[in-house]
Amino acid sequence: MFPSIRPLTIAAVFSLGTLLNAADNPFIGRWALTIPGGGAGWLGVESKDGALSSSVLWGGGSVVPTTSTKLDGDTLIVTREQKNKEGKLATIETITAKTEGEFLKLTASKKNAAGKDMGQPQEFAGKRIADVPPAPDLAKVKFGDPIQLLNGKDLTGWRLLKEGADNGWSVVDGVLENRVVKAKDKHFGNLRTEAEFVDFNLKTEVRTQEGSNSGIYLRGIYEVQVMESFGQPLDSHHMGALYSRITPSVAAEKAIGEWQTLDITLVDRHITVILNGKTIIDNAPVLGCTGGAMSSDEFKPGPIYLQGDHTNVDYRNMVLTPVVK
Numbered sequence: 180m181f182p183s184i185r186p187l188t189i190a191a192v193f194s195l196g197t198l199l200n201a202a203d204n205p206f207i208g209r210w211a212l213t214i215p216g217g218g219a220g221w222l223g224v225e226s227k228d229g230a231l232s233s234s235v236l237w238g239g240g241s242v243v244p245t246t247s248t249k250l251d252g253d254t255l256i257v258t259r260e261q262k263n264k265e266g267k268l269a270t271i272e273t274i275t276a277k278t279e280g281e282f283l284k285l286t287a288s289k290k291n292a293a294g295k296d297m298g299q300p301q302e303f304a305g306k307r308i309a310d311v312p313p314a315p316d317l318a319k320v321k322f323g324d325p326i327q328l329l330n331g332k333d334l335t336g337w338r339l340l341k342e343g344a345d346n347g348w349s350v351v352d353g354v355l356e357n358r359v360v361k362a363k364d365k366h367f368g369n370l371r372t373e374a375e376f377v378d379f380n381l382k383t384e385v386r387t388q389e390g391s392n393s394g395i396y397l398r399g400i401y402e403v404q405v406m407e408s409f410g411q412p413l414d415s416h417h418m419g420a421l422y423s424r425i426t427p428s429v430a431a432e433k434a435i436g437e438w439q440t441l442d443i444t445l446v447d448r449h450i451t452v453i454l455n456g457k458t459i460i461d462n463a464p465v466l467g468c469t470g471g472a473m474s475s476d477e478f479k480p481g482p483i484y485l486q487g488d489h490t491n492v493d494y495r496n497m498v499l500t501p502v503v504k
Contacts, residue, residue: 204231205278206255209308209467211475214238215287215301219400219472222276222283222305224248224255233257235274239470241416241423253277268292281307308477311464315446321503322380328372328483328497329355337370340473340484344368347487354386355494357393357487371399371484378502381443381483387418387435388491394422397445398481399473401465403452405441405492409434419454422469427452427459438495446502448477
């Protein structure tokens with residue numbers, strides 16, 4: 180996934196109890212954002228012991244805590260600071276928001292470290308995200324007929340997410356390979372299914388390469404991380420995690436070059452991930468989109484998309500079984 184400031188764990192930032200209590204403050208809760216430029220974003224606001232705090236997702240990267248959150252009359256003011264590679268303050272972005280029922284009207288403005296304006300303020304929009312329902316009883320979920328997403332011969336049923344990107348994807352000896360060449364004039368693309376889905380079980384095998392950093396986007400919104408993290412500590416950015424949102428409960432990666440199995444179930448905005456036969460995320464609630472999402476709208480069908488713009492990775496035997504009502 181995209182590099183970013185390491186976030187706090189979701190448990191530290193939010194609790195469902197406080198998210199549901201929006202009676203005293205109309206901003207408290209979770210908001211799906213369409214950020215300037217049309218990308219997917221997310222804002223979560225909570226109140227604890229009388230103090231406001233928030234976290235934000237801004238296009239790519241991770242969900243990160245903001246610098247400050249306060250009310251000024253009927254306006255929410257959120258500040259986030261960004262640092263350069265040397266760790267020094269680079270920009271200060273101020274986001275102001277007003278509610279219009281279940282919608283937010285927002286404006287973002289930036290200043291550099293010296294306090295000088297960086298361009299004109301930009302307007303964008305947000306929408307309140309409905310409460311996450313109770314965890315489904317997966318034993319009672321009905322599934323339809325399985326769908327083979329990879330035919331082992333070619334890319335039929337798949338296309339690049341962005342037209343005109345360099346294509347590193349091909350099928351070799353039954354394996355879907357992504358091969359990336361690092362060059363200034365090369366911009367390799369992500370790969371998506373033509374078909375779109377809602378809730379489902381997805382089983383596949385993946386083989387990481389040296390330094391692999393990829394991901395499987397469910398409905399184009401939620402990324403299950405695929406990366407070479409064997410032997411590393413548990414982290415919300417490592418293999419099988421819901422990127423920057425849910426940390427695996429146990430490390431179940433295999434060593435580089437070995438085929439690994441992923442068994443992922445998405446039902447009613449709850450996710451289960453079984454990596455190499457071990458349950459590492461168990462029917463956990465998903466509180467919003469992840470970095471690189473096609474959209475922040477969690478309530479519409481979307482494709483499976485495979486992140487291919489970072490590094491080399493292999494997939495095979497990908498089968499999706501949809502939930503039927």
